[in-house]
Amino acid sequence: MPRHVAIIMDGNGRWAAARGLPRVEGHRRGVEALRRTVRAAGDLGISVLTIFSFSSENWSRPPSEIHDLMGLLRRFVRNDLADLHSRNVRVRIIGEREDLDRDICLLLQEAEDLTRNNDGLVLVIAFNYGARQEIARAARRVAIEVAQGRLSAEAVTPELLARHFHASDIPDPDVIIRTSGEQRLSNFLLWQAAYSELVFVPINWPDFDRTALEGALAEYRRRERRFGGLIAQTAS
Ligand code: IPE
Ligand code: IPE
Ligand code: MG
Numbered sequence: 001m002p003r004h005v006a007i008i009m010d011g012n013g014r015w016a017a018a019r020g021l022p023r024v025e026g027h028r029r030g031v032e033a034l035r036r037t038v039r040a041a042g043d044l045g046i047s048v049l050t051i052f053s054f055s056s057e058n059w060s061r062p063p064s065e066i067h068d069l070m071g072l073l074r075r076f077v078r079n080d081l082a083d084l085h086s087r088n089v090r091v092r093i094i095g096e097r098e099d100l101d102r103d104i105c106l107l108l109q110e111a112e113d114l115t116r117n118n119d120g121l122v123l124v125i126a127f128n129y130g131a132r133q134e135i136a137r138a139a140r141r142v143a144i145e146v147a148q149g150r151l152s153a154e155a156v157t158p159e160l161l162a163r164h165f166h167a168s169d170i171p172d173p174d175v176i177i178r179t180s181g182e183q184r185l186s187n188f189l190l191w192q193a194a195y196s197e198l199v200f201v202p203i204n205w206p207d208f209d210r211t212a213l214e215g216a217l218a219e220y221r222r223r224e225r226r227f228g229g230l231i232a233q234t235a236s
Pocket of ligand 3: 010011012
């Protein structure tokens with residue numbers, strides 16, 4: 001079983017369009033798929049589940065859709081936080097908080113604070129997240145330390161830079177699953193994905209369930225991870 005599974009939850013709009021429904025209905029059903037997936041991940045003994053719920057680039061969608069997505073996040077935290085807490089889930093948030101509405105910032109903070117001491121599944125919510133933004137932010141922080149003379153330029157290693165990421169203590173994802181058939185990362189965890197297995201599933205996110213998760217994990221287990229080396233049997 002992988003320790004860290006990351007999911008790009010894609011295809012809500014297409015799910016709705018295929019049924020003649022408004023896009024927001026796809027997003028609503030997407031929240032239900034998220035609930036199912038969190039429960040399944042916990043049952044399967046996965047340690048960390050990271051979900052991509054709003055990208056830095058999603059601000060370019062129409063204002064009405066952004067309004068719907070923000071409303072769904074508010075409702076998800078308000079309705080599901082107590083349940084997640086009772087199931088020993090620890091919530092972590094990655095992404096920029098600065099440009100978010102104040103009440104959303106407070107809800108995200110509340111979710112992290114309430115569940116801080118839980119030691120079950122870690123649910124990492126990537127909200128207003130972009131990997132390039134995360135890398136640039138880390139570079140800025142390192143640059144300040146170098147400029148202040150507290151760090152030498154030679155000391156800047158991949159490990160040092162990664163320590164400035166949003167959730168630097170969390171191991172890289174073993175597998176990144178993307179639904180809806182699209183085969184790209186869309187600015188998700190670019191650095192951390194260096195050696196992640198990528199699994200693309202053809203179904204839209206609102207249809208994702210335990211069976212689909214188990215199918216994607218079975219595909220992961222068929223992969224041979226080498227990390228640039230050789231597999232044990234052939235190394236001699
Ligand atoms: C994923 O579904 C949810 C978000 C990106 C917030 P989409 O809204 O991207 O659905 P499609 O890709 O248009 O079908
Ligand atoms: C990626 O999906 C972002 C999330 C799932 C939150 P998009 O639907 O925004 O990605 P593109 O635009 O198809 O690459
Ligand atoms: Mg999409």
